[in-house]
Amino acid sequence: MKTLIIAEKPTVARDIAKALGKFKDEKEYLENERYVISWSLGHICELYEPEDYNKKLSYWTLQDLPIIPEEFKFKPKKDTKDRFNVLKKLIQRKDIDTIVNACDAGREGELIFREILLLVNPKGKNLKRLWLSSMTKEEITKEFKNLRDASEFDNLGKASFAREEADWLVGINATRAFTRRWGDLLSLGRVQTPTLNIIVAREKEIKSFVSEKYFELEAEFDKDNFIYSGTYIKDNETKFKKREILENILKNVKGKNGIIESVEENVIKTPPPLLYDLTELQRDANKTFGFSAQRTLDIAQNLYEKRKLITYPRTDSRYLPSTLKTYIPQIIKAIKFEPYDLFAKEILQIGINFTARIINDKGVTDHYAIIPTGDFSNLKDLTKDEEKIFDLIIRRFLSVFYPYSETKKINLTTKVMDNHFVSSLNFLIEPGFQKVYGKEKEEYPTFIKDDIVLVRDLKILEKETQPPSRFTDATLLSAMENAGRFVEEDELKEALKEKGIGTPATRAQIIERLIEVGYVERVGKLLMPTEKGMRLIELVSHVKVEELLSPALTGEWEYKLLRIEKGKYDVDKFMEGIKGLTTKIVLKVKTYSGDYHIKTGSKEPVGVCPKCGGQVYETPKGFTCENVEKGTCDFVIWKKLKNKTITRDMARELLNGNRVKLKRILSNGKKYFDAEIQLVDNKVSFIFEKPKEETITNSEPLGTCPKCGSQVYEKETVYACENYPEKCTFRIKKVMGGREIKRDEVKKLLKDHKTELISDFISVKGKNFKAYLVLEDGSVKFEFENKNAKNRSYRRKQK
Secondary structure, three states: OEEEEEEOOHHHHHHHHHHHOOOEEOOOOEEOOOEEEEEOOOOOEEEOOHHHHOHHHHOOOHHHOOOOOOOOOEEEOHHHHHHHHHHHHHHOOOOEEEEEEEOOOOHHHHHHHHHHHHHOOOOOOEEEEOOOOOOOHHHHHHHHOOOEEHHHHHHHHHHHHHHHHHHHHHHHHHHHHHHHHHOOOOOOOOOHHHHHHHHHHHHHHHHHOOOOEEEEEEEEEEEOOEEEEEEEEEOOEOOEOOHHHHHHHHHHHOOOEEEEEEEEEEEEEEOOOOOEOHHHHHHHHHHHHOOOHHHHHHHHHHHHHOOOOEOOOOOOOOOEOHHHOOOHHHHHHOOOEOOOHHHHHHHHHHOOOOOOOOEOHHHOOOOOOEOEOOOOOOOOOOOHHHHHHHHHHHHHHHHOOOOOEEEEEEEEEEEEOOEEEEEEEEEEEEOHHHHHHOOOOOOOOOOOOOOEEEEEEEEEEEEEOOOOOOEEHHHHHHHHHOHHHHOOOHHHHHHHHHOOOOOOOOHHHHHHHHHHOOOEEEEOOEEEEOHHHHHHHHHHHHHOOHHHOOHHHHHHHHHHHHHHHOOOOOHHHHHHHHHHHHHHHHHHHHHOOOOOEOOOEOOOOOEEOOOOOOEEEEOOOEEEEOOOOOOOOOOEEEOEEOOEEOOHHHHHHHHOOOOEEEEEEEOOOOOEEEEEEEEEOOEEEEEOOOOOOOOEEEEEEEEEOOOOOOEEEEEOOEEEEOOOOOOOOOEEEOEEOOEEOOHHHHHHHHHHOEOOOEEEEEOOOOOEEEEEEEEEOOEEEEEEOOOOOOOOOOOEOOO
16 A cells, blocks of 8 residues: 655655655656655635625625625635646545645645545545655655654644635625725735735824924044044933024034043843744845845745755744754754854854753744755755845854844043033944854943043034834834734734734735735835725725724634634634624625715815815816816816825815925936925926025135036035026035035035045934945935945855
8 A cells, every 4th residue: 555645836746755765757746666746736726706606696796795605615726627636536546545744834734735635535544744844855754754643733724724714704705895885896805904004004194294303413522533423412302493502502612622521331232133933034135135025935935945955934933942952063064165154163162052042842833943954955056036045044043053242332421611412332342143244343442531522523413303114024024923012902912922914924925915906016115005005994994894904803813713723712613703703894884874985085075176166076086176077167186196196185285275295206307306286377386496595605616516617615505506596506415414515525526526435424214324425417416335245155165
C-alpha cells in the first residue's frame, strides 16, 4: 500500500519529492514504490454562489435577502477542475491507504485540504498531517518521521470553515443589500470595511485639522569646536505665535557669549529588536524600500519556497521555541559569506545568549519567527528585491544575539544674558546590536556647569503645526495589527493583540483589495481614500451599521475563532451569531428611510448659486445649479481639477466666497505647485499671491540671476533678482528646510548651480537631514545625498 501526499503547490510537491527519494514523474503527480505526491493549486474548491442554491438568486433583489443556506456546500472551481479531478482519482485509488495533508501549516492550508476531502470521500483511509516551518531537505525529512494524526487539527479545521462561511454570509448579503438599495456596485466585507474606515477616519482628521503658524529661535553654540544647537525656551514653551518676541531676543543675544547653566546626563540602554513576524517585516520593507505589503509577502514567499533561505513567512510570532536551541548555533556557523560573516564570528566568540526575547514557547503560535534556515546553497542569482528582504531578515536574526546598545543622553540648558536655550544631545557609546546595522561608537564632549560657549549663529525658524500623517502600508499594518486601541473590552483587545484586523497572511490582500475596488489609491507611499471610499463609509454610518465599521466586529470573531481552534467554543453557536448579524445588517438597509446617495451624498443643497440665486446640488461629476436643467443657468463647479478632487466641503467654502488651499497640484508641465482657489467671475480660478516689494538689505551682489542675467541681492526674506518681483520671478527663500540659507551658500549656488552638502536641514517632523541645494531651470531644489547601497555580496570566502 502507498501513501498519497497532497501539497499546496507543485513547487512544494517537488521539494518534498527531493527529500524523500527518487520519484517517477507522471506529469500530474510523482510516484515511487512507497509514495504518490501530487498538489493543489491553492484553493481549488469554493463555496456555492447564491445562484447555485437557487437559480433565481442570480438576480440581485432586496426581497431575497438575507441569503442564509441551511447547509453550506462546496464545488470545484471551474478554472482548476482538471487539477481537482487528478486529486480525486488519486484519493480513490485502491492501493492508497494513507493521505498526508502537506498544505501550508496554518488555517488556510488546513482549509484547502479539507475542502477537497469534503467533495471526495476518503472512505476510511488514514489521514495524517505534515507540519513544516521551513522547506529545507533536513526539515522535510525530520517532519516526515513525525507525522501527526489529522484529527489533532479538527478544531483548526472547524475554525477555518467557520471563518470562510462567516465571510460569505456577511460579504454576500451586505454587498448585495447596499448595491441594490443604492444602485451602485458596493463591495463590503467583515475585514475590508473596518480597514477602510480606519483610513477614512484619518482622512477626516487631516481635513478638519487647522494648521497654526509658530516660530522658534534656534541658536548655534560652539563648545571647544563642538557645535550644538539649542532652542529658546520661556515658561516651558519653545513655540511662539509672534515673531516679534523672538526678534527682540535675537537682537539682545547676538554677539554675546553663553554659559552652560545645567547639565543632565543619562545612559539609556536599548534592547535588540524582536525577530521578524510577517507584519513587522512588511513594515520595515515599506519604511526602508517603499515596498507594498503584498510585494514584501511575495518576495518572502519566494525566499521560503524557491530559495529555501528563510523559514515560513506567514507567521504572527516573533519568538523561537526552546526546541530550536541546538539548531541556532548551526545556522550562525553556516553564515560564512560577506558582509555577515564578521557578525556571526563575533556572536560565536562572545557566546550565544538565549534570552526570553528570543526563546519563548508561549509566544510561538502555529509557526515561529522568520529566520534564515541555515541552508545558503541558493544564494546565487538573487534578484535585487530578494537581496533587500533577505538582508533585512539575516541582519535582524544576527542582531538579536548582540547585547543592548547604550546611548548617552545629555540635556543642556545654555544661558545667554537672561535667556535660556535647551538642547538634547545623544551619543552612541556602546553600539551593541546596532553594530549589525553599521553603527559605530561616537565620541562626545564633556560639558561642565558654568562652561563658557560661543554663540556662532542665531536664526528664527518659521513652522506650522502638522496634521496626522496619512497611512502608508507600514503604518496601516500597525493600525490593523493593533486594532485593540479601537476596542474597549479587555478580552477582545487580547484577541486583537494576537491577530488584529485580518491575519498576517491576509492583511496585504486586504489593502490591495481596497485599491482594486476603487476605495483607496496609493499615491507614492501614501494610502488615500477615494471619494467613493469616503462616501461608502459615510453611507454605512448613515444606515447605522456600526458592526461593519468597527474593529470590534473583527475582534469578536477572531476571539471566538481562536477559542474554536482551542476547542473552547462551540462552532454552531458562533455561526448562529453570524447569521443573526447578517439578518440585522440586511434589515437596517431595508428599513433605512434617509435620502443619502453614494454618488452625491446628502440631497441637501451645498449652497446658493452666485449667478442666479438658485440652489446648488451635488451631482456625480460636480456641484450644479438647479436651474441648469431648465436651461436658465450654466453654473457648475466640476469635481475634477487637474489631479485634485473638489469635495463637498470645498464646494461649500467656494460658494460662501472663501478661498480653498490646495497642495501638490500637478501642472500641465508635470510639476507640482501649491495654490488657493476661489470663484472668480463664477468660475473656479487659481489665486496666486503677488509677492510684496522688498528692500535690498545688503548692497553687495551675490551673483548673476539665472533667469534674466541681472544681479542677485539679499532682501528682507529672500535672496532675489534686483528686478524681482515686477520683471523677474527669480528668488531663493532665506529659510529652507528649517534653516537659514547663508550668503556664501547662495554665492556658490549661483556660481556652480550646486552647494556643498548641508547637514543641518530640519524636516517638518523635526528630524535632521542632509541635502545639497541645486539650481535647475531657475528653480532651487533639494538633492539628497547619494547613499551607496551596503555591500550585499553573497560570495563565499575561499577556505
